[in-house]
Amino acid sequence: MQKNKCQFAANLTMMFTEVPFLERFSAAANAGFQAVEFLSPYEFTKEELSQQLKKNNLKMALFNSAMGDVAKGEWGLNGIPGREDDARKNIRDALEYAKALNCSIIHLMAAVVPPNEDRALYQQTLIDNVRYAADLYASHNITIVLEALCPAVKPNYLYSSQWQVLEIVKLINRPNVKILFDVFHAQIVDGNITHLFETIFDHVGHIQIASIPERHEPDEGEIDYQHIFSLFERTHYHGWIGCEYRPRAKTVEGLGWYKKYLNQ
Numbered sequence: 001m002q003k004n005k006c007q008f009a010a011n012l013t014m015m016f017t018e019v020p021f022l023e024r025f026s027a028a029a030n031a032g033f034q035a036v037e038f039l040s041p042y043e044f045t046k047e048e049l050s051q052q053l054k055k056n057n058l059k060m061a062l063f064n065s066a067m068g069d070v071a072k073g074e075w076g077l078n079g080i081p082g083r084e085d086d087a088r089k090n091i092r093d094a095l096e097y098a099k100a101l102n103c104s105i106i107h108l109m110a111a112v113v114p115p116n117e118d119r120a121l122y123q124q125t126l127i128d129n130v131r132y133a134a135d136l137y138a139s140h141n142i143t144i145v146l147e148a149l150c151p152a153v154k155p156n157y158l159y160s161s162q163w164q165v166l167e168i169v170k171l172i173n174r175p176n177v178k179i180l181f182d183v184f185h186a187q188i189v190d191g192n193i194t195h196l197f198e199t200i201f202d203h204v205g206h207i208q209i210a211s212i213p214e215r216h217e218p219d220e221g222e223i224d225y226q227h228i229f230s231l232f233e234r235t236h237y238h239g240w241i242g243c244e245y246r247p248r249a250k251t252v253e254g255l256g257w258y259k260k261y262l263n264q
Contacts, residue, residue, distance in 0.1 A: 006229050008258060009035035009061035009240040011208070016251045022052055029056035031252055032262065037062040037242045042093070046100035053101060060103035061240035062145070062180075062206055066090040067109055075149075076109025078133075079126035079158045081118075091133040098142055105143045105206050105239075107180055108133060110158040122158055127172050134174035145205040147180035150188040161189050166200050178205030182244065187212045187223055194231055201235050210245035217245060219257035229261065 010028040012021065019027055022044070028036050034057075041049055041063050053060055068074030068086075077087040094106050108130055113122050134144055148165045149157040159165050165179050181204045183193060190196055197204070209228070211221035218225040232241065247254045 006232055006237075006261070007035065007240050008033065009037045009059075009242045011242050011244040012036050012038040013040075014244055014246050018250055022048065025052035025056045025058060027251070029058055031255055032258070033058070035059040035061040035240050037240070037244075039064050040067065041097050041101070042066055046097055049097075050100050059240075060101040061242060062105045062107060063094075063097065063101075063103060064107045065094045065109050073112055073114075075154055075157065076111045078108050078129040079111030079113070079122040081121050081125045084125070084129060087129045088132060091129065091136065095137060095140065095142070098137075099140065104141060105145055106133075106137070107145050107147055107206070110146065112154065112156050113158055114156065119158070123168065126158060127168065130172050130177060131174060134172065134177050138174075138176055142176065143205045144174075144177045145180035146177070147182055147208075148185055148189065150185045152188065153185070160185070162186050162196055162200060163190065166203055169203055179203050180206045180208065182208040182210075183223065183228060184208070184210040184212055184215055184244070193223070193228065197231060198235065201237070204237070206239055206242065207232065207237065208242040208244040210243075215246050216248045217254045217257055218243075225257070 010033040012024040012028065016024040016027040025036060036058050068077045077083045077090060098106055110126050111122055113119050130144060137144060146165050146169060148159045148161055151160055159168065169177055169179060179200060181197065186196060187193055209218050211218055212223050214221060
């Protein structure tokens with residue numbers, strides 16, 4: 001029986017930054033990647049991005065909903081009370097990009113909760129908006145994922161733990177809403193990755209990786225990624241694994257871990 005191999009997607013927001021964004025598609029393809037992901041497609045037209053995917057024979061693994069006004073501290077609008085119209089416009093815009101790019105997974109950004117605000121109200125706003133998106137996306141076979149962000153990276157984000165996201169996914173109660181399991185954030189906040197992943201695996205829709213604590217290539221730091229990749233294979237995860245890390249130096253120079261893994 002053929003071994004279930006992990007499938008890796010290059011994160012073009014963080015990788016191949018030696019060249020302009022639209023040139024990163026060919027750089028990823030030349031490095032052997034068959035799929036890409038990135039934070040935000042909205043700075044480019046659907047046609048520009050689709051052309052790059054087709055030209056380089058790449059699949060689109062995942063992108064995010066719009067983040068809002070980052071300069072003002074926003075990091076997603078879907079959990080902000082009173083911003084439902086803006087959030088739902090972003091949800092519809094993301095759908096149009098997903099259709100054009102043939103992308104079946106969208107990460108819906110939640111929100112930063114300012115100090116002294118009602119976190120429960122933010123959570124309910126998120127639940128309502130994600131249910132709206134899930135029902136809208138269902139006929140297009142699009143899965144929504146929600147991602148916990150550790151406080152060191154995004155203070156006061158609506159959720160920082162995988163267990164918090166799991167609870168919210170269950171409350172949303174839609175079959176096409178799942179967890180984005182980012183090993184970097186999960187290890188920092190929750191730890192015990194093997195038990196954690198085995199416990200919540202049925203609710204995982206996408207995975208991202210990076211070393212801990214520096215967020216570099218997955219061949220250093222406190223996580224044994226050979227064990228983690230075997231865990232993903234053993235549990236028969238068949239989705240893409242996003243390489244959301246900052247290369248130590250030039251991107252290609254740090255891909256020894258990737259080539260070694262593929263040659264096993």
